Amino acid sequence: xxxxxxxxxxxxxxxxxxxxxxxxxxxxxxxxxxxxxxxxxxxxxxxxxxxxxxxxxxxxxxxxxxxxxxxxxxxxxxxxxxxxxxxxxxxxxxxxxxxxxxxxxxxxxxxxxxxxxxxxxxxxxxxxxxxxxxxxxx
Numbered sequence: 001x002x003x004x005x006x007x008x009x010x011x012x013x014x015x016x017x018x019x020x021x022x023x024x025x026x027x028x029x030x031x032x033x034x035x036x037x038x039x040x041x042x043x044x045x046x047x048x049x050x051x052x053x054x055x056x057x058x059x060x061x062x063x064x065x066x067x068x069x070x071x072x073x074x075x076x077x078x079x080x081x082x083x084x085x086x087x088x089x090x091x092x093x094x095x096x097x098x099x100x101x102x103x104x105x106x107x108x109x110x111x112x113x114x115x116x117x118x119x120x121x122x123x124x125x126x127x128x129x130x131x132x133x134x135x136x137x138x
Contacts, residue, residue, distance in 0.1 A: 004029055005085040014074055014086055015046055029084065038064045038078050049075070055089050057100055058115060063092040109136045 008022035017025075028040045042052040049066040056062055065077035071090035078084050079092055101107060106115040107127055114131035118124075127136045 003083045005083060010086055015048065017046065037084065038066070038076075041076055042066060053089070055093055057093060057097050060096075060100065062096045063089060065089045065092070107136045109134065111136075 004026075008019065008026045011017060011022040011025055012019060015022075025041065025044065025046075028044065029037055038052055042049070046066065048068055050069060051067050052064060053067045054061070054064045061080050063077045063079050066075045068075045070088075072088045074086055074088055076084065077087050077089060077092055080096065097108065101115070104115075105118045107118055107124070108115055109129035109132060111134040112129060112132040114129060116127060116130045116136055119127060122128075125135070125137050128134065129136050
C-alpha cells in the first residue's frame with residue numbers, strides 16, 4: 001500500500017478540482033499498487049498536468065511526478081521511499097541530493113554539476129571538482 005500524506009480536500013485546493021474528482025483521485029490511489037499509482041493518476045488527465053516524469057540523481061531514483069510545467073510548482077509525487085505527497089519535484093530532488101551527498105561524503109560541483117568526494121584535509125570552500133577542476137562552491 002502507498003503511504004499518502006494528503007487528503008481529497010488538499011487536492012481540491014491545490015488543483016482546483018471539484019470534490020467528486022478529488023474523491024476519484026483518492027480512490028485510484030487506494031486501489032493502486034505503488035508501481036501503478038502514478039500511471040493511474042496520469043491517466044486521469046488532471047488539468048494543468050502534462051504527463052508523468054521521473055527524476056534521478058547520480059543514477060538513483062528520486063521521484064516520479066505529474067509534470068505541472070515548473071520545477072517548483074506543487075504536484076503529486078511518489079518519492080523513492082514510497083511516499084505519495086503533494087510537493088515539488090525540485091524539493092524532492094534537493095532533499096534526496098542532500099541525504100545522498102551526506103551519506104556518501106560527496107559535494108556536487110556548482111559549476112559542472114558532477115559529484116566530488118569530500119577531502120578531510122581540504123576546507124569546503126577550497127574543494128576542487130575532480131571533473132572540471134573548478135572550486136565546487138562556485
